[in-house]
Amino acid sequence: MSELGRKDFKNPVDRMAHVAITRFTGGLSPVSLSLAWMDWAMHLAMAPGLQAGLLEKTSHKLAQLAVYVRQSIADPASEPAVEPLPGDNRFRAAEWNSPPFNVYAQSFLLAQQWWWWAIHGVRGPSQHHKDVVWFCARQLLDMLSPSNFLLTNPALLKSTLEQGGTNLIRGWQNWLEDQERQTAGKPPAGVENFRVGEQVAATPGQVIYRNRLIELIQYSPTTTDVLAEPVLFVPAWIMKYYILDLSPDNSMVRYLVERGHTVFMISWRNPDSEDHALGMEDYLRLGVLDALEAVGKICPQHRVHLVGYCLGGTLATITAAQLGRDNDDRLASMTLFAAQTDFTEAGELLLFIDDSQLTFLEDMMWDRGYLDASQMSGAFQMLRSNDLLWSRLVHEYMLGERSPMFDLMAWNADSTRMPYKMHKEYLRKLFLNNELANGHYLVDGRPVAISDIRAPVFIVGATKDHIAPWRSVYKFRLQADVPVTFLLTAGGHNAGIVNPPGKPRASYQMETHLEGTPYLDPDAWAERTPRQEGSWWPAWQQWLVQHSSAQAWSPPAMGNAAAGLVPLCAAPGRYVLRL
Template identity: 35%
Template sequence: MTTNDTTAGAVSGENLDKLNANLRKVEELTQRLTQVLTHRSTHNTALDGPNQELFAKAATAYWHEAFREPAKVLEHQLQFWSKSVTHFVEAQQALASGKLQAPADPGPKDRRFANPLWDTHPYFNYVKQQYLINADAVQQAVDDVSDLDPLEKKRLAYFSRQIVDMMSPTNFLATNPDALEKAVETEGLSLVQGLENLISDLEANNGELIVKLADDKAFELGGNIATTPGKVVFRNKMMELIQYTPTTETVHKTPIVLFPPWINKFYILDLKQQNSLVKWIVDQGHTLFVVSWVNPDAAYADVGLEDYIEDGYLTAIREAKAICGEKQVNAIGYCIAGTTLSLTLSLLKQRKDKSIKSATFFTALTDFGDQGEFAPFLTDDFIDGIEAETEAKGILPSVIMARTFTFLRSNDLVYTPAIKSYMMGETPPAFDLLYWNGDGANLPGKMAMQYLRGLCQRNELATGGFDLMGHHLELGDIDVPLCAIACETDHIAPWKDCYRGVQQMGSKDRTFIMTQSGHIAGIVNPPSKNKYGHYTNDDLGLDHADWLEGAKFHEGSWWPRWGRWIKKRGGAQVPARTPGDSEHPVLCDAPGTYVAVKAKP
């Protein structure tokens, strides 16, 4: 034995000792894992997926299809069998040849399988290709089911896809080359760190598994995120009202009051100076107020949409008018806050109150006739489960909503981050958008059910009217000048559905803008980035397809276009206003205190 051989053996033995030591740490961590799982908070099991009735109906429909068109079903079955057997034979032939190599055709590209070993290593290539064959077979089987209600088939397709995505070989250590390579490279330390990350995520959510998407230690509200200067000038049980410090010597007379969604925190519009819509609006010479909603707990169980309108919208508008000495405001509503702004506008119309001069809607649904990708979650079995959950806890916990939203993009927002965190032992990235995404809020039980039953399921606002606060609220009542911005690839509020709701509003002065990208990136799209363009078409009498076909595309952000629109409704210039007044003393600096309250399951 040479010296080099001896050294190599010693190093190998040392590495093995490190590996064994790290694996012992894994065993020690299991006690902590057992503890958190033993004391985990529970939720209604109906929220975990569809009841067995859906799959029973699907199976029955599939067999009906087999009896009605046996040739088609058999053809698809034989294709699956043929592909699987051929794949197995090719793998056997490769092994028999004595060459440890994958076939020349590595199979279709999929970003989950970026590691070269998926194409070059026979074991990983075999696993990958068989998984893709299986996935295609499941998809084909779902497509073959025709004797099923369209909504139920949509749910079947969604949950089948979830099962297929969950079973990807990348999600398991033994069949993930990236994770295996990292484990060997770090003598098992990556597995220890991964288990630490897993347990930390479980502990943070009382046993519910919500994958942390960003490093929450990298951000501080008011420090390096949500930093636009301003003051909290009013506070009640529902919200804090922030008035932002002017950056221009004069401002438009009519103030703007911005209502963000209360499902998440308002600072999505103030992440950092470079992409802050809050800062941009202030820099355009507007007095801007932003509502920061309370993060409700069980004490808010009986709070409904009427409370958000009365103690949120109407109060914020009243206080902004008083501070500025004006009779009107320009209002903005984002997502669910835009939906509720439409209710508020109908209410004010019926009360003959002209406090709102104009309304802007960001990705706001008012016609829920086509529920899009949320259809699987708006059937009675799931909503019944939410109702039972809210009755038991008084709130719809943020973790339930977060899980629902993330599984709409499960590969990007669940499995890929989970692999990096739990298998690779990586620290989540310091990404402000993902940090915000994980900083959710609970919903009051009553409000959640009003929204889900009355607006989403029964679509009352767009199909006859929604009863609230002693009024029958209708879209046709909305008659103020309005501008609606929707997003081309928005899976939460599809642009065509936002458009359909705007078409039903009674305003003679209506502007509709469709921006590229999705629910967040389409809105948080500063001009300096010059990243996403937008479409306009003045003819809102067309259906959505014809509107888009005739629309003009504009390079760059929609912000300047909306800026010109709101400027026309901003009024004359007056001296810039310092936040608050003698009747509204400054309570604290922006971003305030409500935004810092974390949701508790």
């Protein structure tokens, strides 16, 4: 192909056109959505039997509703025609059992059932396209739910009558405050009570290394003796590191330090447009490998417990695979928190991953040089729009009640960005092409594979994780040639990991899969493995102890002046504060 031909593929006029379109579509590709809809609609148009079945199902749903209405008039406690889906709490309040609100709720749930069957019952469209159509239909259904409107929500209506409408006034004030904060670029209300370095990210330590991408924090010891093997955390660069060092009662870092572990933390620099050319190779070399080199100079001759969270876990896996491939035995173990390495079952995030969607996303990032956090948070909210969007709007803007801010919410509002090249490579190489799981991911021009990893592995999945579904996380076992301990905890992507002892209703399941033992599918594993009450942190910490040497050591010095590693500033450092 000629040079002109290659340049035509990246014509800036086309890119600017895509950027303009995404400003109206929220970053979504209209081509991708149209292809999905046409695939479904054309197959439905050519299915007269299914069309007749849909008419029959419509009649059946109306009959179900009519029977329920008649029975509920005679007995308000009669069985509903349809129950909400698991986790759908919109109609749980007792007021929804009274007419006419029970009819509103049942009509909505029956319509939701009908649409699910109408979309998934069509034969011929690709599963991806059916999932996209159902996702869009669900967004519309959630928006039109009777729970979102004053006159059709009995709990909201009751509260408004009791308060004489003052709740609506408070809700209006809440909305105005949020709009003012958003326009001014301020964080949500209440975040100011969780200042980084004071209420959160307050575990004492020093930044002992800095490059253009990371600061490396070494935490101050609190015990007389420590375990020989240090712990190096690799957080996701999509988030600030201090989710692992929240308030003192919620800090995993503090928990480990108090139990005799020497802990290091990578703090990623928040990129801007000048960092658009930073790629996955930079995050590997300037990030994990540089951090490992520094840790090795402070704790020489001791192997390292490498711990990765979310995207940081994927990068930690690539690092461990490269070290194993190159016969480098610096790792004592590897732990992954809610991290995927095989992306074929990555949940609803895959709805936003196809060639068309990535083209529009890449052009949107090309315009700025990075992906803005608001665009990422919008996509995550859409995955759970019922819980994260509409229920919140009703609670804060109609009931007029502010949910109290807490440390995890404050951290979630402290957003980050991702550079153009890195995010493009991550989405195409890992999400779209699944190169790591397929053994095609290249480091230094040679492929790495999960089977190259030589250190024992501990993996944590969360039951309600919609970003890294636990069944997808579990698939690491299929390709590993080392003992893998899998732990399934209750909770979501963040709350399941921030799970200190003393947290109510905490539970987990854990089992070690040894080489040569038969493989169990995730559901069979969950059914067979006993559940244990309480936080999983002590079980993991004991696992670290079991994979450490028995000899106790004096805590290492803060940095290593002889190796050029001197304390630069106190934790939490400059990068997390954007200084």
